[in-house]
Amino acid sequence: MASREHLDKMQIRQNYRxxxxxxxxxxxxxxxxxxxxxxxxxxxxxYLLRKRALYNDMSRYVCCAGYMPCSGRCGxxxxxxxxxATEVFCCFGNSVASTRFLLxxxxxxxxxxxDNCIIGFMFCLQQIACIFSIVAMxxxxxxxxxxxxxxSCLADMVYCTVCACMQTQHKIEMDKRDGKFGPQPVMAVPPxxxxxxxDQPIPPSVGYPPQQAYGQPxxxxxxxxxxxxxxxxxxxxxxxxxxxxxxxSR
Numbered sequence: 658m659a660s661r662e663h664l665d666k667m668q669i670r671q672n673y674r675x676x677x678x679x680x681x682x683x684x685x686x687x688x689x690x691x692x693x694x695x696x697x698x699x700x701x702x703x704y705l706l707r708k709r710a711l712y713n714d715m716s717r718y719v720c721c722a723g724y725m726p727c728s729g730r731c732g733x734x735x736x737x738x739x740x741x742a743t744e745v746f747c748c749f750g751n752s753v754a755s756t757r758f759l760l761x762x763x764x765x766x767x768x769x770x771x772d773n774c775i776i777g778f779m780f781c782l783q784q785i786a787c788i789f790s791i792v793a794m795x796x797x798x799x800x801x802x803x804x805x806x807x808x809s810c811l812a813d814m815v816y817c818t819v820c821a822c823m824q825t826q827h828k829i830e831m832d833k834r835d836g837k838f839g840p841q842p843v844m845a846v847p848p849x850x851x852x853x854x855x856d857q858p859i860p861p862s863v864g865y866p867p868q869q870a871y872g873q874p875x876x877x878x879x880x881x882x883x884x885x886x887x888x889x890x891x892x893x894x895x896x897x898x899x900x901x902x903x904x905x906s907r
Contacts (some may be wrong), residue, residue, distance in 0.1 A: 658822055666762070671841050677826055678833045682773045684825040695821035700796050702824050703745040703752045720744055722755035756827055764830070779819045780813075788810040842885055860896040 679687045695702045711717045718737040720728045720743065733740045746750045760766060768776075789805035832838060 670758075670761055671767070673761065673765040675764055675766045676769065677772075677830060679826055679829045680769055681775050681819070681822045681826060684822045684829070688825050688831055692821050692825040695824040695828075696817060699817065699820055699824070700745040700749055700752075702828075703749060703756065704741055705743060706824060706827050707745070707752065707756050707759075708833070710756055710763075710827070715741070721751050722747070722759045724755050724758050725751060746895055748787070750816075750820070753823055757823060760827055760830055765832070766830070775819060775822075779815050782812045782815055 685692045691702075707718075707722075708715065715737040716734075718733055718741055720731045720733050720740055723729065731740055761768070786805065786808035789801065789808050793802040793805040
């Protein structure tokens with residue numbers, strides 16, 4: 658039942674519409690010092706970010722944010738700080754992913770295709786390095802062992818780099834949540850609007866500056882309404898010849 662609920666939650670998470678404030682490709686540029694801090698002290702950063710994601714209320718803490726089978730079964734309520742420290746040091750990858758899921762579910766944030774490609778590349782590289790290590794043990798070839806060691810080193814570097822970028826992404830998102838980028842823009846009250854009447858030659862401007870005719874300088878006075886017909890207007894050949902007809906009497 659729990660696995661079914663997690664699958665349903667993952668399906669719902671794919672339909673989220675909000676985006677991260679900064680994607681993984683731009684986290685280093687957005688906050689370089691914190692990204693370096695996350696790279697060298699990943700578990701410490703994971704501890705701080707999880708606590709911050711819970712609004713510093715450790716009474717809400719559940720192991721792996723409730724996304725793993727062990728959640729709620731580790732005595733978290735008795736000593737949440739110790740349980741969180743154990744989680745980030747013994748299950749570092751799960752702690753980073755759990756904080757990510759926690760923020761995504763809170764703010765309805767989707768993972769972009771670029772972020773999915775980066776995370777997928779990290780997992781694929783780890784699987785390839787593991788396969789090469791198994792083949793090197795079976796075959797016993799020195800060349801394959803060297804290749805497996807190089808792949809393992811590369812996979813570890815990519816893993817640490819991606820986790821650092823992910824944690825920086827989480828930190829920037831919580832900075833946005835806590836208003837560290839300034840107050841959110843407030844929607845202004847729309848201007849007073851008037852309805853156009855039949856007797857108005859020019860309709861009133863509805864929240865926009867008045868439009869001038871093409872080719873006219875700015876500030877050109879708009880044409881005024883004129884009576885119809887204009888004063889002094891006398892059509893030629895009026896009345897027509899032979900009008901009124903003979904025999905007509907008023």
